Structure formats: C-alpha cells, structure tokens
Amino acid sequence: MGAPRRRRTRLPARVLSRPLGLSRRAFLSRLGAATATLLAVPLLPGCGDSTTPEGAGGGTPVGENPFKHGVASGDPLSDRVILWTRVTPVASEDIPVVVQVYRDAALSQLVGSQSQTATAARDWTIKIDFSGLMPASSYYYRFHALGHASVIGRTRTAPSSAERLRFAVVSCSSYAHGYFNAYGQIAKRADLDFVLHLGDYVYEYGDGEYGDVRPYEPSHEMVSLADYRTRHSYYKRTDADLQELHRQHPMISIWDDHESADNSWRDGANNHTEGAEGAWTSRKSWSQQVYDEWMPIRLPEAGNPGKIWRKFSYGGLMDLVLLDTRLYDRDEQLGTPPLPPDNVADPARKLIGPEQMDWLKNQLSQSSAVWKVLGQQVMFGQLKIVGLPDLSVIPGLSLLPIVGSGGQYLNSDQWDGYQAERSAIFSHLKDQGIANTVVLTGDIHTSWAMDLTPDPNNPLAYNPLNGSGSLGVEYVCTSVTSPGLEQLAPVQDLIRVLNPHMKYVDLSKKGYMLFDVTPERLQGEWWYVSGITERGGSESFATAFPVAAGDNRLGAAVASPSPAPEASPALAP
Missing domain, CATH: 2.60.40.380 (Purple acid phosphatase-like, N-terminal)
Known part of the structure; x- marks a missing residue:
C-alpha cells in the first residue's frame, strides 16, 4: 500500500483505463470518513588479523575501502x-x-x-x-x-532442536519519511535469533512524492534496472542504522509492493502506466532481479528471482512459512469501497494462486513443529467499516443489497478482497485439525492483534469474550517510518467495536514487534521508538499478547515484556 499517484513533469499525463486498488492515502481517507534521525553510528573497522587472504585481490590496498554498503x-x-x-x-x-x-x-x-x-x-x-x-x-x-x-558481521544458524526462540519483526521503511530508529534499537539487542522483514524494505517514489524528511537517490521514481540498483544501494550505503541491523543479525525477508511499485499485482501496479514507464513485465523482472542481488536471501529455485516463497524450520519449535501475496499470482485489486459482495467472494479471485496455495497447505499439514508461523504482507483478518455476520449461513436472512453479506470491507488490497482463498485456508486448518497457526503481517503501517475466524461478527460462530471459534491469531507490525493513521488514533477503539475479533489497535506509533517463543506459548510484543524525524532517541515497551499452545486465540494483554536470556552471544565489535 502507499500514497496516491502524483503527476510528474518528467512524464506525460496518465490515462488510467482500469479501476485502481485502494492506495494508502485513499485508505486513510476512507477510514477517516467511516470512523469520523544526521549523527552517524560509527561502523568500526574490523579487528584482528588484517592481512588480505590469498585470492582477495592482493595485499596492497587499491583506492578507498570498497565495502561502503556494509x-x-x-x-x-x-x-x-x-x-x-x-x-x-x-x-x-x-x-x-x-x-x-x-x-x-x-x-x-x-x-x-x-x-x-x-x-x-x-x-x-x-x-x-x-x-x-x-x-x-x-x-x-x-x-x-x-x-x-x-x-565484522555477526550471524546465527537455526537450531536443530529448540526450547526458546526470540526474533524481531519489521516492515515498511520509507526513507523519505524519517530515520530508521527502530533498526538502530534492534541492532543493540544481542538476544535475537534473527530479524524478519515483511516487506517495503525500499520505496519506489521520487523526491517529494511521498515524504520529504530525507531525499532519495535517484531523485526520480525508480523504474529501470539502474534505478532499482541505485535505490537499494542508496539505502544500504547511507543509513547507518540499516547497516548496523544487517551487521548484527541475520535477516529473513519477503517483499511487498514498494520493492516494485505501489499496489503491485501479477500483471501491473497502481503506480505504473504502460507506455509512460515501459512494460510492466520488464519493470517487475528488474525489481525482482535487484532484490535477489541486494538482499541476503536464498532463492528456492536457483536462477528464478520471481519465486521467493519458502520455509524455515526452527528445531521442531517453529516452522516459518513465507508467502508472496504480492507478485507471484495476485489478481488485480477490486478498487475502493463499496465492494460488491459477489466480487470479494468470487471463487476465481487469486491472491497467492493455486501453486502457492497447494504448497502452503502441504507445509501446514506436514509440519511437526509446535508453532506454524506465516510471514506475509497484507492483513489476513477481516477489517470492516460495517460489521455484520455472514448472512448467507444464517437461515431466514437474506443478503443486504448494498452492504452485502458480512458487512462492508474497507480495503480490497488485503485478504478481504480475495475471500475464497482465505476461506480455503480456514477450511484447511479446521478440517485438518491444525493448531497453533500464527500469521505475521506488515504493509498497513499500524499495529493490530486479532483472533482469526471465518465469521467474526457472527456470535454463533465466534465468541469475542473467550475466543471460541478462533482458528489462529494474527499480529500486525507497525512501520519503521511509513505514515499510518495518526489522526484517527482517538477513535481506534471504535474500529474494535466494528471488528470484535481485534484485541489491540494502535494507529500512530512506529517501531517493531518482538516475539518470544516456547513450546508452551508464543508472545508478541510491540516496541515503539520515541520519534523518527531525527536520528536516535529511545524505545519503550507498549504491550504484549500471548497465545497458549493449543488455544488458537489471543490471551489477555501482558503488561511487561518477556525477560531476555541470561546470556547472549556478543555483538560484533
């Protein structure tokens, strides 16, 4: 998701011949109507033996130190x-x-x-x-x-068996909106096994198009192969907190839309116009190629940078399954509300597509890990501006002609716009008796925690007081810098009234999530930074929600963070 398209003088005016997906600023407007840091961290030179190994270009230095990107x-x-x-x-x-x-x-x-x-x-x-x-x-x-x-970098391998894991989750780092202080805080932690990045690692916009705290390079929107390479280079070369995060922790990452273009899908994007910006197939391919070049990922199919959905096993304690809900096989978004109920429920609409769906079902069914964690881009749980039960399953009631079965959904870019595939996952979890499913989500620039149930507004199917009827839970990470719904923070409790499966909503703060995982429970915590308009500052713990093994629902909020391990490996010097 992202800002609406601004016309640029360098390109001809655009003629849009199809309905657009809901952009981020349009999303803010719709929800509003419906609900009425440069001081650099020193990157220390490597200590120890400085002799250049054989085969590394000889022992005589040539020019400046070439490792400018960390x-x-x-x-x-x-x-x-x-x-x-x-x-x-x-x-x-x-x-x-x-x-x-x-x-x-x-x-x-x-x-x-x-x-x-x-x-x-x-x-x-x-x-x-x-x-x-x-x-x-x-x-x-x-x-x-x-x-x-x-x-010197520091990394860590996955366990073959584990009794405890700790990892941080981040998403949505718009360089133009401020400083990556959340990255800096995570880099100071020695107690993490890895960092999970859920997408929007870079943004495609040009200067002044979406944020104006820091300028971009190139100054125009990235469209070509050279543009994408330059933008990735600029992020890693100029932001010390991003360099330090990578230096101290291994990262597991998946892309979202802005690594290519706003609200992208299989065959296009909201922020792309054929003719003015060339063929989408080329732009999409270049963005995927550069992501493979510049990110520390292992392709599941060698030589195929367009396929990055993959799985990581953590010693029988947790399987982490990464999905591509953005580029691999997504159909075009439906547009802005009101969303016709027949369209959002169309069984032919795809978000991940049949190949990835079959793979996901197999991963869930075959997993012997205690926790099955899905890392993906867009909100899985329902987000409604009119909350109603699925009237089609209640005898004696007919569909409302305007609102539609289930009420009115806000954003067609989320799983709400692709309900048949979501229903297929719910059915698989229920029919196979799969427990302890946890969904981790980015994209929306705000913080949410919710139970996952097929019909959250139907008291016959889901009890919001005790979580009965929930098949899993979802934790949604706020952004590192990208703007959220700050102006609507005073009415965020109203959103929970319309969506009773939601247990926590924060629409303004920036930071990251931390997860502490044991065989008995998984706990998600929200840590927020003091600001993003200047580099530095502090962080603070906000709240945490656990889920007990076998419960498939969120427990009561926890007022204090999980304790760090007594001993952790030393950070890189």
Whole structure:
C-alpha cells in the first residue's frame, strides 16, 4: 500500500483505463470518513588479523575501502547461512572477494573461508551460501577485496532442536519519511535469533512524492534496472542504522509492493502506466532481479528471482512459512469501497494462486513443529467499516443489497478482497485439525492483534469474550517510518467495536514487534521508538499478547515484556 499517484513533469499525463486498488492515502481517507534521525553510528573497522587472504585481490590496498554498503547475512539454516556484501568497483574488471568466518568476535578461531568474484552482471554484489556450520551457533565474519577488509558481521544458524526462540519483526521503511530508529534499537539487542522483514524494505517514489524528511537517490521514481540498483544501494550505503541491523543479525525477508511499485499485482501496479514507464513485465523482472542481488536471501529455485516463497524450520519449535501475496499470482485489486459482495467472494479471485496455495497447505499439514508461523504482507483478518455476520449461513436472512453479506470491507488490497482463498485456508486448518497457526503481517503501517475466524461478527460462530471459534491469531507490525493513521488514533477503539475479533489497535506509533517463543506459548510484543524525524532517541515497551499452545486465540494483554536470556552471544565489535 502507499500514497496516491502524483503527476510528474518528467512524464506525460496518465490515462488510467482500469479501476485502481485502494492506495494508502485513499485508505486513510476512507477510514477517516467511516470512523469520523544526521549523527552517524560509527561502523568500526574490523579487528584482528588484517592481512588480505590469498585470492582477495592482493595485499596492497587499491583506492578507498570498497565495502561502503556494509555486510549482511540471512536465510539461516541449521548448517549454513547466506553472507552478503557489495564491493564498490574502481574499474569495470571483475573483483575477487574472500569471506572468512570465525567462532568468536575477536576473530581468533577461524572456521573457514570461501571466495567469489564480484561482477558487473550482479552489480558487484556478493552472496555466499556458507555451509559446514553448527546448529544454533553464532559466528562472526569479514570480507576482503582489493587489499581492504570489511566491517565484522555477526550471524546465527537455526537450531536443530529448540526450547526458546526470540526474533524481531519489521516492515515498511520509507526513507523519505524519517530515520530508521527502530533498526538502530534492534541492532543493540544481542538476544535475537534473527530479524524478519515483511516487506517495503525500499520505496519506489521520487523526491517529494511521498515524504520529504530525507531525499532519495535517484531523485526520480525508480523504474529501470539502474534505478532499482541505485535505490537499494542508496539505502544500504547511507543509513547507518540499516547497516548496523544487517551487521548484527541475520535477516529473513519477503517483499511487498514498494520493492516494485505501489499496489503491485501479477500483471501491473497502481503506480505504473504502460507506455509512460515501459512494460510492466520488464519493470517487475528488474525489481525482482535487484532484490535477489541486494538482499541476503536464498532463492528456492536457483536462477528464478520471481519465486521467493519458502520455509524455515526452527528445531521442531517453529516452522516459518513465507508467502508472496504480492507478485507471484495476485489478481488485480477490486478498487475502493463499496465492494460488491459477489466480487470479494468470487471463487476465481487469486491472491497467492493455486501453486502457492497447494504448497502452503502441504507445509501446514506436514509440519511437526509446535508453532506454524506465516510471514506475509497484507492483513489476513477481516477489517470492516460495517460489521455484520455472514448472512448467507444464517437461515431466514437474506443478503443486504448494498452492504452485502458480512458487512462492508474497507480495503480490497488485503485478504478481504480475495475471500475464497482465505476461506480455503480456514477450511484447511479446521478440517485438518491444525493448531497453533500464527500469521505475521506488515504493509498497513499500524499495529493490530486479532483472533482469526471465518465469521467474526457472527456470535454463533465466534465468541469475542473467550475466543471460541478462533482458528489462529494474527499480529500486525507497525512501520519503521511509513505514515499510518495518526489522526484517527482517538477513535481506534471504535474500529474494535466494528471488528470484535481485534484485541489491540494502535494507529500512530512506529517501531517493531518482538516475539518470544516456547513450546508452551508464543508472545508478541510491540516496541515503539520515541520519534523518527531525527536520528536516535529511545524505545519503550507498549504491550504484549500471548497465545497458549493449543488455544488458537489471543490471551489477555501482558503488561511487561518477556525477560531476555541470561546470556547472549556478543555483538560484533
């Protein structure tokens, strides 16, 4: 989701021949009517042996240190992890690069090294799938090229068995709207196994089109292959908190729309006009290629950057299943409310499509983990501006001709606009007796916690007082910086009245979520930063909601955060 399209003088005026999906600013307007930091963190040079390894470009430094984008790791498995960096070239020639991995932060216990060549074909980015590691172990790594060493990074493998996990969840980091203070706070934590990014890692807009706190590079909207590469480079090169987050924690990520264009779908986007901006197929392909180049992800199918839905297992305690609800097989959004009930319930409408749906059902059915966690982009639970039960299943009642069965849904970009696929997932959970399903969501720039039930406004199907009828729970992460619904914060309780399955709504604060997971319970916590218009500040715990194993519903709010482990691996120096 995002801001409405602004006309730019560099392109001809647009003629839109199809209904648009609900943009973010339109979303704010609809909900309003219905409900009436630059001080830099020092990136320390690597400590320990500074001798350039053999095969890394020789021992004589060439030019400035080429590791201007920091280092990153991601997609941890029990025996391997992706290690990433980018080498800024001094010429067009290929550049040999070596990474060394250590057991300790002092870099005295070498595990091994691997080499790769940085090339123009991949924008001089390096991605090494470093294997042969031990489960549930922290490692420290450093790259070498052109006689220089990178900063030291810290990563961690997944466990083969686990009794506890802790991870942070982030989404929606609009550079133009402020400083990534949430990233800076997460980077200070030594107690996390990984960070989950649910999308909108970068934004496509040009200067002044959506936010004006910080400028972009390129200054215009990213459309071409070079534009996407430059924007990803700009984020990583200029934001110290983003660099530090990547340096200290492995990241598991999935894209949303702004990595390509606002409200994108399989065959187009709200923020794309054929002719003025070229073929959507090319723009979509370039955005996916660059995401693969610049993010520390492992493609589930080598050579296919358009398919990134995948699964991670955490030692029988948690299976993390990532979905692509955006680009792989999504049909076009229906437009703005009122949404015809026959359209939102059309069995032919696809959000993830049959291939991904079959894969998801198999992952849920075959999982032996205590917790089945879905990481995805758009709100799964219902969000209504008129709350009514599904009248079609109540004998003696007919559909309301205007409001429609189930009431009136607000946003067709969410699962509300693709109800047949959501109903198929609900049916699968119920028919297969699958318990402990947790959905983690970004995109909407605000915080929500809710029970998941097929008919939340029907007291015969769901009891909001005790959660009876709930088949799972959903936690929705606020944004790092992107604007939410601040002006409607005073009436956020009214939204809960219209949507009784919702237990927590905050429409204004920025920050991240933290999850503490044990075999007995999973707890989601909201941590908010003190501001985003300047770099720095503080963070504070807001609230937490647990779900007990086997309950499939949210418990009562918890007034204090979960305690950190007594000991955690040292942060990278």
